[in-house]
Amino acid sequence: MNYSILIYETAADFAVRNDPDPERREAYWSAWPPYAQALREAGVFAGGAGLEPPDTATTLRFRGDEQLVQDGPFADTKEQLGGFFIVDVPDLDAALAWAARVPRSPGRVCEVRPNLKPMG
């Protein structure tokens, strides 16, 4: 069964991605490949992507026939979606065990949700 591990990051998380201090930048970027690799080696990796920061987002809204295009993310929350992994595991307990291994950072939050079964 597929579960999505949605990773919500803080403004500080997004900022440190381009930190002028190479060590701090490196600390952010180097955390992810081992995690993704561990998912692959364990045979549970089913997809995923890192996302550019929320200020690169463009939001489309539709009201009746009208469409509205806005700069920025849909929800104005402190934490924003920074990326996600899809894991193929037997049950939610196993998905949560993998979510617990997502590299941690102050304020970072993981949400785990079952994916809908593919239609058709």
Added chain:
Amino acid sequence: MSVDATHRAVEQAARESYGRLLAFLAARTRDVAAAEDALAEAFHAALEHWPRDGVPAQPEAWLLTAARRRLIDASRRAQVRRDALPALLVAADAAEEQLVPDLAFPDERLKLLFVCAHPAIARDVHTPLMLQTVLGLDAARIASAFLVKPATMGQRLSRAKAKIRDAGIAFELPLAGDLPARLGAVLEAIYAAYGSGWDDVAGADPRRRGLAIEAVALGRTLLQLLPAEPEARGLLALMLYCELRRAARRDESGTYVPLSRQDTMRWSRPLIAEADRLLQAAQRAGRLGRFQLEAAIQAVHARRAVSGVTDWEALALLYEGLVRLAPGIGALVGRAAAVAEARDAEHGWALLQAIPAEAVRDYQPYWALATHLLARLQRHGEADTARERAIGLCEDPAMRTFLRQQGRRPH
């Protein structure tokens, strides 16, 4: 009496007596959920009455009477379980007889522990059920500790309690022939609340569930109820040997410190003494078991506080015994670590490699040890790959930082 003082009195009664009260009520009705509800209402009533009327001379007796009354009322209202009523009335009599001053009502917690770890109850609920019924922990906290969705944990606990009631699982002590297996399940459930100590040997912190204190409390309760059982003593000793290193597991900056580099001055001397006493007493019974063996392994580590050295020969032997008695993945990794020190990295690596790959795909301590041994064998490329794997499987950020720093050291 002030409201604060009353709240404290209620809290204290809850802490000291929750498990005993619940065990007593549940043993007579075999309905754990109903007993929990009644007890919760009794504690509520105490918060209402005690500020007004003062804390009763025997708070436990007061709570028991209040809970019993509610159970009887609920049973009358529901009328679904007529058979519970006679049992309750018996309970009422029994309790009143017992509640003469200075004489407590019978302690049924041992029976409750055996019910929680009953073979008819799903294994993954044994520990949560114990934590909830004997210690009164709430389901949300238990769910967090075990990384389970709180709603799911709630359902599992409810299902288990329904099973106890509907299957009529008896609150009685197992027969002598069943005792070793039944006790084994109780011991394992308590240890599962603690986490595992041997992971430390492989250079990895045991997975901290945040329930170590609760697990030790359960261990103490069990020993108090089964004072002649060497494995109960062994289990408590084991947990205390791991606990005594708690302060040394992190340095001042919060960085992870592996067992081999821990400053033994930061180990708790009183806990060493207590664990040693427990283990020695257990071994005098002359019935060796898994938990005594594991405690003996940790005792060897603890001896470094006095001798300054680790007796890896002794550890390798003890792990050999443990692998024969209880061949878990942790024991296999621990043995490889001990043999690598007692003999050489090559032998340790051979043992590590013999573990089926399927079993270690997401077992972090294996990869942490593999990193260490491969580096010692000068196989740096493979060591780096193993280190990445160990880092990717980390839950603990302090451990992740430690492994990264190890990787930056010049080979």
